[in-house]
Amino acid sequence: MRIGILGLPNVGKSTLFNAVTGQAVETSAYPFCTIDPNLAVVPVKEEGFRALSSLDWKEERPLKVSFVDVAGLVEGASEGQGLGNQFLAKLREMDCLLQVLRCFEGLPGLEGECLDPERDFSVVQNEILLSDLGILDKALAAAGKRPSEKDRLKELQNLREILPGMVGEDKEKWRESCPELQLLVLKPMILLGNVDEPCGTENAAVGAVSRLAESLGIPWMEMACRLEWELTELDSTEADEMRQAYGLSDNCLDEVLTACLRAADWISFYTVENDILGSWRLKRGKTAKEAAGRVHSDMAAGFHAVEVMPWSELVELGSWEKAKEKGRVRRGGREYTVKDGEVLRFLFSG
Numbered sequence: 478m479r480i481g482i483l484g485l486p487n488v489g490k491s492t493l494f495n496a497v498t499g500q501a502v503e504t505s506a507y508p509f510c511t512i513d514p515n516l517a518v519v520p521v522k523e524e525g526f527r528a529l530s531s532l533d534w535k536e537e538r539p540l541k542v543s544f545v546d547v548a549g550l551v552e553g554a555s556e557g558q559g560l561g562n563q564f565l566a567k568l569r570e571m572d573c574l575l576q577v578l579r580c581f582e583g584l585p586g587l588e589g590e591c592l593d594p595e596r597d598f599s600v601v602q603n604e605i606l607l608s609d610l611g612i613l614d615k616a617l618a619a620a621g622k623r624p625s626e627k628d629r630l631k632e633l634q635n636l637r638e639i640l641p642g643m644v645g646e647d648k649e650k651w652r653e654s655c656p657e658l659q660l661l662v663l664k665p666m667i668l669l670g671n672v673d674e675p676c677g678t679e680n681a682a683v684g685a686v687s688r689l690a691e692s693l694g695i696p697w698m699e700m701a702c703r704l705e706w707e708l709t710e711l712d713s714t715e716a717d718e719m720r721q722a723y724g725l726s727d728n729c730l731d732e733v734l735t736a737c738l739r740a741a742d743w744i745s746f747y748t749v750e751n752d753i754l755g756s757w758r759l760k761r762g763k764t765a766k767e768a769a770g771r772v773h774s775d776m777a778a779g780f781h782a783v784e785v786m787p788w789s790e791l792v793e794l795g796s797w798e799k800a801k802e803k804g805r806v807r808r809g810g811r812e813y814t815v816k817d818g819e820v821l822r823f824l825f826s827g
Contacts, residue, residue: 481571486549779827
């Protein structure tokens, strides 16, 4: 999965990047501290994978998640202001976008500027929209020159008209209809309110993020990004004590990934082929044959059937063989709909 981190300058994007990747990119509090995009690929061992790891495998292949942190977007970015507009192309390659919103006071260089997550969200979203409209205009001009693309021209004209106010399921429909455009407005998105310390919605700014996300129908989360980053630099015992003191979850990376999967409507599944434990992602509602294609094209091409069980049952029973002996392994065909958290074994020829 590929996750793009964006927002205004100095809202904590690079601090979040450091917290989830364990890196230490510069986070100085001045505009455009991030110039070149920060890139990291992180192996993620979420709850199901960690539990399955307790069994004896020859090799483990956790999911790898890519994070990209780009320079802050500012008003006028779509027309060349600031630096963030230079990296919008990098964000277009992402599967999900995570917009960081400032929910903390006392940022150097912003004295006197009141906290207003809704305003900050609108600035970034307006620039994204203007950039997308520019891409649409180029596509419209190209389609207009080709008599054979009259239907496509009408489709793009309709999209341009409705894009500014589009929400929810319409975004997914158009994302599947026009994947080549890679429009940022259509991508799954979550909001992250960056706070000094965990505080919940009693914090006025966090409450504003919650209401904004609810009105848009998208996931949101609160995180003390600097605190999470500092915890990555402690030994595990100290970090656990601090997490308990602040009431934090075990892993901020898990939190971010879970929220992004929910926003993108993806599920997790696991494979145990050749004594190798693997972790994969799939769009919700997809079939076993499509899941096989995520692992290897040969599995999809020669697909016969799939054997299935929840990861929790496999951990409980200790091995696939014991599960089969007890009749806990189910079999499905190519149209079987894969469910979140299932362990799959593909039966195929070739």
